[in-house]
Amino acid sequence: MSFLARLSLANKSVVALVAVVLIVIGAYVIPTLKQELFPSLFLPQINIVSVYPSASPGQVEQDVTDPIEQATLGQPGVTQTSSQSSQGLSVISVSYDFGTDLDKAQQKLQQQINQIQSTLPPNVVPQMQQIGTNNSPIVTLAVSSSENPEDLAVDLKKVAVPKLQSIDGVSTVNITGVRQQIVTVSLNLAKMQADGVSIQTIQTALQANNITLPVGEVNSNGQILALRAGNTLTSLQALADLVVGTRVVPSAGKPGQYNKR
16 A cells, blocks of 8 residues: 555545645636636737739739848748738738747837838838737628629728727728629730730730839938839720730832831
């Protein structure tokens, strides 16, 4: 028989008293313990979200994603950095070691981005988001209307979003479910062959006429503003009027004439 067993048998009253005390303490302490059905949990990751309206994925990557990624290099505790550039949106995910103070890491990232803010497009302001259960939406509202979804989204942003954001305790309000208009260019291969136009020619014309590039900076009242030059296609008519090349049309007894195509 072990020592503890002999000691317990020899002091039955003391063991019973200790057991009663432990039961009483447990009955008092257990109800005071904090219980959460959805506990707060943060992953060691920070997302940098930048909205670049009307910009193509390639333009978003060149003007927004690449400069911000370069600014995040060398940050302490970073284990991985990934990015995604889509139509008008850049999302960069910065992952850290477990145990990293995300608030301090976010402050350092913000400082780095502030240093390159002047090199980004004027209307692009990166926003940071920590990934955690606290960021999950707690209320989802559905809105229906007879107007088209695009106009409804504009009205909601002007009226509903400011009202909801003014409520005490509300962090963010997002509108989802709005379809973005996408233009698909279908090529007439037979006509292209007859006119001597290649797919590469059309692709080059579309890219060259739908891009803006940085051309310098200007100092305005102590504030550095980035200058950009170029052109973007803003309507179907602008796309239809796009010139992809010229050809010489010979005429009897007359010099060749250049026609747009």
